[in-house]
Amino acid sequence: MTSNSDIKVSIEHLYKSYGAETAVKDFNLDIAQGEFVTLLGPSGCGKTTTLRCVAGLERPEAGEIRIGGETVVAPEKDIYLFPEHRNIGMVFQSYAVWPHMTVFDNVAYGLRVRRASGAEIKTKTMKALELVGLDHVADRFATKLSGGQRQRVALARAIVYEPDVILFDEPLSNLDAKLREQMRDEIVRLQKEVGITSIFVTHDQSEALVMSDRVVVMDKAVIQQIGDPEDIYANPVNSFVANFIGVTSLLEGKLTARSGETCEVEVPSTNGGAPLRLRGTGAPAAQTGDRIFFNLRPEDVQLHLDAPDVSDGQNVIEGKVIDTIYLGSFLEGRVSASGHEIGIQIDHYENLRPDQTVWLTFRPEHGLCLTD
C-alpha cells in the first residue's frame, strides 16, 4: 500500500441505506494520488451510491470520507460539505452537457464559478478542449454534438479546474461498442497524462480490467475483493468474484481428501451417472467433507476427440457436446458431464456435433477451489 501522505481519497466505514434497503455497507477504501480505481459490480450493488457519497450528492448515515486530507463528510462528527465545496469533478452516464450553452461555456463553467480571470478561463478552457480533441467545435452548441463528443465535453468540463479527484459514473455505457472502446482508451490516456486521481464506476468487467490500477468488486452493498486486475482475475476470493470476472464453470461438491496444495473434490452427478472426481487447488482452510465450489475457466480446458492418455496428474472428464458457437478466431462450446455444464474455448475450428462424446482435460492448478 502507499504511504499515508500519498492518499488522496479515503473512505472509512461508509454506510448508506434507502429506507429499509442497504445500498452500501461498511465500505473502506484508500485511494492514492494519481491512482485509477474502478468500482465494479452488478446492477444495484451500490456503486453509484458510493460514488455519489464521495461527490456529496448523497449523504451517508455513517462513516467518514476525506478528500485531499480534508474531511468532507462524517455524520458522526456532524460534518458535511456540499458538492460545490469539495473540489471534485464528475462525469455522468447521461453526459449532462448543458444544451443551452456552447461547448466553450460548458467547459468554462467551473472556472467561472471559481472566479478565474478572463485570460485564464480562455487558455485553460481551450487547453482542456484540445486535450479531448474538441477545440474546433468550441463555439458550437452542445446539442449539435454526437454522443461521443458530448461525453468528451463532460470530461473536459470535469478536469479543467484541476480537481482533487474525478468521479466517473458509467460514462461509456450510453455509447455504442466501437466508440466505447475508443473513449475508454482515451480516458486512460488522459488520466495518465494529467495524473489525476480517478474513481470509475462500471458494471462492465472488461472495462474495469483494461482501465484500472485497482479494481473494487462489489456485490449486494458489500465489497467482495480489492486488488489489481491480474490479481482479481487469477485469485478471486470467492465464487461471486470468479464468476463475475471472466467466465467460469461452477461445480458444487465436497472436499474428499487433501494432499498439500491439492484438493480432491467430489461433485455429485445430477443425472444419475457417476460423480465427477476432480483435483484442484485452493481452499486452504477447508476440512474434509466441507462444501467446495470448483471453478474452471473455459480457456484452461483442453478438448480431446478420443480418450486421452493421462499420466501427469491431469483431470479428465468425459462428456457430451451440448452446443458450440464459432466466433471467428475461436470456438466456444458447452459440454455436459454427469449433468453439469462445462464451458470450453478452443482456438481452432473443430467440427463438433451435438451429443458427440468428447474428453476434457485440465491441470489441477487451474481448478480453483473456493469455500463460498
Add this chain to the structure above:
Amino acid sequence: MTTETLSPTRERSRTSNRLRAMMTQENLITFVVAIIVAGAVIVPLAVLFVSSFKVLDPLGWDTAWGFGNYVEMFTDRIIPKAFINTLIISSGSTVLATFLGVSLAWINARTNCPGRDYLEPYNLIPFFLSPFVGAIAWHNLGEPQTGLLNNLARDVLGIEGAIMNIDNIWGVIWVTGIFFAPLVYLFVVGSLRRMDPSLEDSARTTGAGLVRTTMTVTLPLVMPGILSGAIIVFVTSAGEFGVPFKLSAPYGWETLTTQIFSKAVGDDANHYLGAAMSMALGIITVFLIWVQQRYIAPRSFTTVTGKGFRPNVLDLGPWKWVAFGYNLTFIAVAVVLPIVCLIIVSLHPVWTGKIVWADLTTINYVKTLFWWRPEAISAATNGIGNSLILAFGGASIAMVMALVISYMIHRTKGFGVRMLDFLSVVPIGFPGIVLAMGVLVTYIQTPIYATLWILMLAYITRFFPYGQRNISSIMLAISEELDQSSRMAGASWFTTLWRITIPLLKPGLFAGWILLFIIFLRELSISIILFTTGTETLSVGVYYLTNFENEPLTAALSMAQTVLLLIAIYAFRRFAGREALTA
C-alpha cells in the same frame, strides 16, 4: 399494361380516373368539414374586419366606409388610456403570474419541500375557477370601507384607515396574476419534473451552489416553457373582461375589453367602433400567439435522457419549511381566502364589511337559485340552467368536432387537412370578447341571434381547439400501424374506428370534455357580448347581480358557480391527468 399499347381512349380514361381518384370519400369529407369549420372560424373574423371600416355618422343613422374608427381610437378621450391600461395590466399580471408559477413549479418539482405530493392539485385550482368571481371576492376582501381584511385590520390590529385598496389597476394585476399563475406552472412543471437531475448535479460538482445552479442551469433549461407560459398569460390577461370590469373600470381605469363591452351594449353602443377595437386587440394577441407557436414552443431543450435516470430532488435543508409556507400562502390567498370571504358575504342580508352573527341568512341563495320561488331573480336563476345546457351540449358537440378534425388531420390526406390544421390554431389567438364581437356583427340580423344557439356557436368556435389538441396529442402517440394492423386483420374502417381508435382515445376525450365543460360553465367574455334576456349564463347572472343588485346576492351566485366548478375539478382530477392540461 405497357406504354406502347396506350390508345387515346386509354389516355382519356386515365385522366378521368385521376379526377375520380381526387373525388374520393376521404377528400370530399375533409373538404366539407374544412368548409364548415372555416365558416365558423373565418366568417365572424372577416365580417369583424370589414365592419371595422364602417363608420357610423354622429347621429347614428347611417354608415360610410373609411378609417374613421381607427382614427377615433387614437383621438377618443378614453380609448387610448384604456389601451395603455391594458398593456400595464397584462405586463404586470404576466410578471406576477410568471414569478408565482415558476417558483411554485420549481418548489414542487425540484425540491424536497414537504407535502409536495399533495399540494399540486390545490396550486392548480385557480386555473379552473372564474377570475371574475375571484375579483368579486377580492373586492369584498380589499375594498377600503367594506373590505373584510381592512375591517379585520382595524378591529383586530387597531390600524387606522385601510391596509389595502383593491379597486384599482394594481388590484386587477394582483387578481389576474394569482389566477393565471397556474398557467405558467403547467407550462414548466412537466419539464422541470422530467429534467435529468444530473444536469443540476454536474453544476454542483463543478462548483456552483444551489442558487447559482438554479439560475444558470435549471431555469435557463426551462426558459422556453417559461416564455410560452408568459406569453399565454399576457394574451389571456389582455382579453380578460371580468376582473377589470369589477375592480378598475368603475373607478376610472378602463381597459380595451371593458371599452369593447360598452361599445357592444348600452346607450352609446357602436358596433363598428367596437369591431375596430376588437381588431386592434386581436392583432396584438394573434401576433403574440404566432410568435409563441412558431418560435418559442419548438425551441424547448431535450433534457430527458431516460437512461441512468435517478429521481432526486434538491435538499433545501431548513429552507424547505420556508418553501412549504410560501406554497401554503399561495393556496390560502388564491383559493381559501376568496372562497371563505364569498361564503361569509353571501350569508348576510347586506354587507357592511363586518360579520354580524345575528343576521346570518340563506335568503340570498333562495333568491338566486330557487327559480320556482316568487322572490327569485330571474337573471340569476336562468343562469344555472342555461350554463348547464351550454356546458353539456357545447362540450359534447365540441369534442365530437374535435375528434373528427383530429382524425382527419392525423389519419387522412384529403384536401382540407392543412386548412383544418391551420383553422384549429386560429381561435386560440383571439380573445373571447373579440370573437364574440365578430359573431355579434355577423349574426345580429339572423334568427339565431338572441337564442342559446349563438352562445353555443361562439363557445365551440372559440374553444374546440383545446379539445382538438387533447385528442391530437394522443393520436400522435398511438401509432398509425395500430390502426393499419387492425385493418389488415380484416376489420373495416368503421370497425377499426369504433373498436380500436376510440377506446384508445377515451381518456383524452373525457379529459377534453371536462376541460371544456369547466370553461363553458364559467365563460364570461363571450356571453357578456351575446346574451339577451332569457339567455343569461351563470357568469352573466353574476354580472347582473353585481351591477344591479348587492354584494351578498352576487356572492351567493358566485358560490353556486364555484361549487359546480369544484365538483367538475374533482371529476377532472379523478379521471384525467395533468397531461391533459398542457396539451
